[in-house]
Amino acid sequence: MDVRLHGMWASPYVIRVIWALKLKGVEYEYIEEDLSNKSAAILEFNPVHKKVPVLVHNGKPIVESAVILQYIEDTWPDRTPLLPEDPYERAMARFWIDFGQKKSLTFFAFFLTSEEDKHKTATQVLETLKIIEDEALGDKKFFGGNTINVVDLFYGWLAYSFGCMEQISGVQVLQPETLPRLHRWTLDFKQEPAIKENLPDGTALLEHFQGVTKRLKSSNRFKA
Known part of the structure; x- marks a missing residue:
């Protein structure tokens, strides 16, 4: 094919x-x-x-x-299924994907926050992540239980690029003290071979985000 x-x-x-x-x-x-x-x-x-x-x-x-x-x-349904077989669980997976998509502006605001608003946006992000930790992840290793599923893939950016946002904003949010189970998930997720072998370089990613932030903040299309 x-x-x-x-x-x-x-x-x-x-x-x-x-x-x-x-x-x-x-x-x-x-x-x-x-x-x-x-x-x-x-x-x-x-x-x-x-x-x-x-x-x-x-x-x-x-x-x-x-x-x-x-x-x-x-x-390719028979190759490492990414959605649960149970209809209810499949519906819940789609719900959390939709939730993450609808909250994208919250994370975007944190990424491009002004100095005076950074703690406010950090609080909003923390509240959103707490919902994800408590209601979607719970006590499971992955969102899919013991194996990665499509919800893990959707929230996977938290494991490797959210740290860049934290560095740019100067505010730490996703930490072991504040979100212990979600933080543990980021570590476990990045250790899975298919994930670990296909992560972007952290230094290059930070430089990229810094450039994007600078361009957007200087653009008339965005007012922090």
Whole structure:
């Protein structure tokens, strides 16, 4: 089967798709895209949003990471299932994915917070993470129980890039003292081979986020 993934190395949306393909053992070709100079392929395969990730399977493009992950699960269901078999548990997995998507602006505000607002936004983020820890993770090792599932992939960015946000804002939130079970999950998650072997370089990621923060804060489109 012809499988190609158009992505950008620092995008958490792309990285979660890479993890899913690796966990499933699906062979694919990865194509790095320059989002400041979008390729003809991106414009052709994703004419609506013109962004990554784009998964191309047998010539047919699938876009948006949530849709792509569902497609991967539906196409290769017998390879390391990423959704529970039980309908209720599947519904709960989709609920927590939706919750994380709806809370994305909370994390975005923390990432780009002004000095005077950083403690306020940190409190909002802590409240959101506490809900995730108490209600979604609970006492389980992973959101999927003893094995990683699609909810882990959606929240996986917390394990490797949230620390960059904390460094940029100067406020520590996701710590053993404040969120012990969620912090433990970040460590366990990063030790899984398919995850560990496909994490972006931390130093390069911090530099990337610092550059993004500087550009956005100096843009008229964003007022901190």
